[in-house]
Amino acid sequence: MSEHKKEKFTELDVEKLNIVDKSGKVKMTLFNQDNIPPLIMGGVDIAPGHRQNDPDSGIIFFNGKGEECGGLIYGSEEDEEGNYSATASLTFDQYNTDQVVQVHYSDENDDRLYGFSIYDRPNIPLSELVEKHKQIKQSQISDEIKEQQTKELLKGNAHRAFMGKNKDGDVSVQLMDSKGNERIRMVVDKNDVPRMEFLNEKGEVTYKLPPDE
Template identity: 60%
Template sequence: MADHNKKYSKIETEQLNIVDKNGKVKLSLFNEDNIPPAIMDGIDILPGHRQDQPISGLMFYNREGDECGGLIYGNEVDEEGNYNAFASLTFDQYKQDQVVQMRYEDDNGKRGYGFALFDRPSKNLRKMVKNTNQIKDSNLSSEEKDAAIKKELEGSVQRAYMGKTEQGDVSVQLMDSAGNQRIRMVVDENDVPKMEFLDEKGHVTYRLPPE
């Protein structure tokens, strides 16, 4: 009889998959040499995605085996000591892309980090990727391809962000359903606070304090 209660004080491995009783992966812990593919409906929907990136992390999967979020992190340093570091924690909409993200980026001391919310359409992401690739491979003109891809991705927009920019501003940004920034609250690098309301074209219609 197999011993299902073995205890280990230390395990060293390059990838660890947690599976259900049927062997379906529910969670994958991996190093940069074993980055999992982007799986949806049992298919790698983005072949080569992330495979050349210096990331390790933890990937989440739902009951159907679809990737549904994860934690990735990593960094690069060149021979001159220049570096880039990053981390991201995401949660995905069912059969879609991320709707919640917490991220950090640091490019040689230029740092930005924060929390973002997204809207996603009620369309299967695998089908959207397939349609987009077909458009790219079609005989349409560049302008027609751009328009068709924009229509295919319609409804996939960032709606909110709270964080700190590379310029040192701490801000809260709220976007409309088209992804246009409409409210912006900022405490800038000089500790000066301001609040702005914008129209759909990005023009400031009202601000506090008034100029």
């Protein structure tokens, strides 16, 4: 029987660290901005170059098949004139596909948005969606038909809810329908004035509280 050896370190500097199971399969990766893991689905990188130029560090989670299933990323950039951008995102993915829960923050020169979102995803593996979308883009059909086919392919992907603060300074809860259209909006605006609005699928307000005088 092999003897389990436990080592203790007070401090350890690494650029990338993989947490693996007994078979060596990666379960979680900690990385800096120069070592962002590829987007692995179905055992292959389905989006070569994706994220490679982003100034993000963080943690990526992997499921039992070794596929990405969420993670935490964060980063920032600032130029010589002091213009900056900063982002942070914690996501949890639906099995075989993209994120369905997200806590996110973005900030560009004091233009901020932050909050919590949930999403719908179709029951189609993300790797299959990416491949079909690639085939549509490379096909010799008109742009109009490409747009129609892409829209049909992406059916079932929708932003369903947001709770947070937007770039206008409003704190809100927004509820969307299955197509991603905003249908209910509860707001306390930047002047501390509350309101609640119901919208149709075209984005038109059909009823509000308090009602217009």
